[in-house]
Amino acid sequence: MPHPCLSCGACCAAFRVSFHWLGLASAGGAIPDALAEPVGPHRMAMKGTDARDPHCAALDGRVGEAVGCRIYAARPDPCRDLLPAWENGAPSPQCDRARQRYGLSPLTPDAWLPA
């Protein structure tokens, strides 16, 4: 069964994704500077996410259809911390809320059963 996130991407287009500036490549981190913008004295955000209708500049594809993160290996901590609902047997209110924003039903434990 394909990973549900590959046909979703809602959380990449629902929230502000902010991180400490030390995460920038120019500061020794991994996040490309060109994809970030300052949002506070020590905080950066992924471009496009500090907006009324957030949409991360690193997100390829169409939400709810087929998506990919162009910097997956270098994505900031909030992206790593937001787990899809039930992947590890636990609910994820942020995942549910993001999917609801795009009219996608919440994931259920069945989403993780082997095909």
Ligand code: SF4
């Ligand atoms: S960096 Fe990647 S995983 Fe994080 S919000 Fe942007 S597209 Fe999504």
Ligand code: SF4
């Ligand atoms: S909203 Fe949930 S299912 Fe969709 S990409 Fe994010 S973690 Fe994955």
